[in-house]
Amino acid sequence: MAVESGEPDLQFRDPEKAEQLTDRLEALMDDIGERVTIMHVCGSHEQAIAKYGLRSLLPDGLTIRMGPGCPVCVTDMPEVDEAVALAEEGKIVATYGDMLRVPGTEKSLDDAKADGADVRVVYSASEAAEIAEEEDEEVVFFATGFETTAAPTAAVLTAAPPENFSILSAHKYVPPAMEVVAELPDTDVDGFLAAGHAATITGYGLFEEFVEDYEVPTVVGGFEPIDILFGLAKLLEFIRDDEPGLANAYQRCVSEEGNVPAKETMWDVFETTTGEWRGIAQIPEANLVLREEYSQYDARGRFDIDVDTTSSNPLTEECLCGEIMAGKADPDDCALFGEECTPQDPVGACMVSSEGPCKIWLEYGGQPDI
Numbered sequence: 001m002a003v004e005s006g007e008p009d010l011q012f013r014d015p016e017k018a019e020q021l022t023d024r025l026e027a028l029m030d031d032i033g034e035r036v037t038i039m040h041v042c043g044s045h046e047q048a049i050a051k052y053g054l055r056s057l058l059p060d061g062l063t064i065r066m067g068p069g070c071p072v073c074v075t076d077m078p079e080v081d082e083a084v085a086l087a088e089e090g091k092i093v094a095t096y097g098d099m100l101r102v103p104g105t106e107k108s109l110d111d112a113k114a115d116g117a118d119v120r121v122v123y124s125a126s127e128a129a130e131i132a133e134e135e136d137e138e139v140v141f142f143a144t145g146f147e148t149t150a151a152p153t154a155a156v157l158t159a160a161p162p163e164n165f166s167i168l169s170a171h172k173y174v175p176p177a178m179e180v181v182a183e184l185p186d187t188d189v190d191g192f193l194a195a196g197h198a199a200t201i202t203g204y205g206l207f208e209e210f211v212e213d214y215e216v217p218t219v220v221g222g223f224e225p226i227d228i229l230f231g232l233a234k235l236l237e238f239i240r241d242d243e244p245g246l247a248n249a250y251q252r253c254v255s256e257e258g259n260v261p262a263k264e265t266m267w268d269v270f271e272t273t274t275g276e277w278r279g280i281a282q283i284p285e286a287n288l289v290l291r292e293e294y295s296q297y298d299a300r301g302r303f304d305i306d307v308d309t310t311s312s313n314p315l316t317e318e319c320l321c322g323e324i325m326a327g328k329a330d331p332d333d334c335a336l337f338g339e340e341c342t343p344q345d346p347v348g349a350c351m352v353s354s355e356g357p358c359k360i361w362l363e364y365g366g367q368p369d370i
């Protein structure tokens, strides 16, 4: 397996460089001579692609699809229900701002807050632990996100937070989800553009096994328009050469081994378990739960959390978030897109976060009609 590491000459928004790269994409697609589908697995990639209209620059036959790359979007509804139940029982629930409007089965955390629950927005796990230091009540941190946020959550738990602090883990681990998507029968992915942020923690070496096992070219890419076009060109080179290679196209931030101390802390505190990714599937070893040594901080062990997951909202049946996250549908395939479902009144989680594909497509447009 080829492993490459390199970046374009860094003038991130240089139109000349962009033109050279789009010409390169055109030439590579001519060489390949058939349709190619690339999947990215990062909300920030989708944001940049939509915001800068990159799909309008792609040659005919090259499609970029979204994968399970928005941590807010894949947080499962029963996990939101658990946070709502804890808030309604009188615990202080602290979480990232985007999580407040994610719909649970009947209520979001925002709804619980409107009904009088103490729900607070924090920017980090350590801020949630500081609240616990100041308050006498139980403080539960609703811990969501991928490796990029799981590592700092773990760091807080290793620093002996106050006794009235616990976490409700909805952290997820991306590589097993890529394996599931690569195996889905109706998701025809020729190459993956892997998330540069998460790889700063995990390192690009993490993808070697994936590339070997699934024989799908994978490139770790940055988030500027030139980064993305360069990452796509690397992928098309691998596809043209029929080579399931791995490349690091985000060398300025990502190393082969990643952030070793952060990774060690994360795996000291968390272990993987099988769990549901909202609307996609039960994914083996893709949810992060606390190890036995840290079980005193586990809200699920500390409290009796009782949730009813029977929905009375018929619209949730029509939500295509799962299909979108699995690369099988685009946001505008959903009948509710921009009508019954808007960022102000979201039906599904993909309409909530700035990393959510439905919100991004509503804001910037998605597939240009040219």
Ligand code: SF4
Pocket (backbone or CB within 6 Å): 041, 042, 043, 044, 045, 069, 070, 071, 145, 146, 148, 195, 196, 197, 198, 199, 355
């Ligand atoms: S947390 Fe970072 S790497 Fe992960 S999806 Fe969001 S932007 Fe991408």
Ligand code: SF4
Pocket (backbone or CB within 6 Å): 318, 319, 320, 321, 324, 331, 334, 335, 336, 337, 338, 341, 342, 346, 347, 348, 349, 350, 351, 358
């Ligand atoms: S538009 Fe709304 S309902 Fe439709 S898939 Fe997106 S989040 Fe779900």
